[in-house]
Amino acid sequence: MNGRTLVLLLTLLSPSLATASECVVLLHGLARSADSMTDLENRLARAGYHVENIDYPSREQAIPKLAEHAVAEGLKRCQAASASPVNFVTHSLGGILVRYYYSHHSPENVGRVVMLGPPNQGSEVVDNLKDVPGFALLNGPAGRQLGTGESDIPRSLGPVNFELGVIAGTRSINLLLSTLLPNPDDGKVSVESARVEGMCGFITLPVTHPFMMKDDEVIRLTLHFLKQGAFDGMVPDNSCKPPPAPSN
Secondary structure (H helix, E strand, O other): OOHHHHHHHHHHHOOOOOOOOOEEEEEOOOOOOHHHHHHHHHHHHHOOOEEEEEOOOOOOOOHHHHHHHHHHHHHHHHHHOOOOOEEEEEEOHHHHHHHHHHHHOOOOOEEEEEEEOOOOOOOHHHHHHOOOOOHHHHHHHHHHOOOOOOOOHHHHOOOOOOEEEEEEEOOOOOHHHHOOOOOOEOOOOEHHHHOOOOOOEEEEEOOOOOOHHHOHHHHHHHHHHHHHOOOOOOOOOHHHOOOOOOOO
16 A cells, blocks of 8 residues: 555545644633643644644733734744644633734634633623732733723724634632623633624533633534534534635
């Protein structure tokens, strides 16, 4: 059996594998690191994706600078690896960075995006605590920009312009913070706040904000959305896809 025949046989026997050239950029949340996305990184790699797990200084800069740094770095690494199209899987703040970047840049070569616990409409936790001493030290300038006000960044970004699936958590291990949030919530972000206009799919799971990216069911549904454009058990919504880029 020659090498080409072997590759074809493996492809036929492994229909769950993604196209070998597809890239997934992982963006962690506020006050976290790329290590928090390692479980996702490993599972995505086993599924056949080229994965770039980006570490960025979430507590050192404001959202505009973080977006230009982290998202652009992911795109650059995928391009260097000749991996295309580029998908994103984000946790919390990471989703806002993607939204900010693509509200200022054309979403060329972007495949699909899955956001885990994103504060797409901001978080009431920030509204209530951003002026408390120590908040800025723990959460940096980006943390103070995640409120629910019209002038806060999440509410200023408008509808998404890419294929997006959102997974929101309904379980909390921080009951104190949950008192500041509309129910249901994940301890940092309410279910309602995770929604955003233009998304293609939305699902809730009994997971907490800090650990949802390590949950087996979250990871399974993330993989399903990346491959199918819909969460398992849901019909793809073709109407939410952005229009094709105009030809030159």
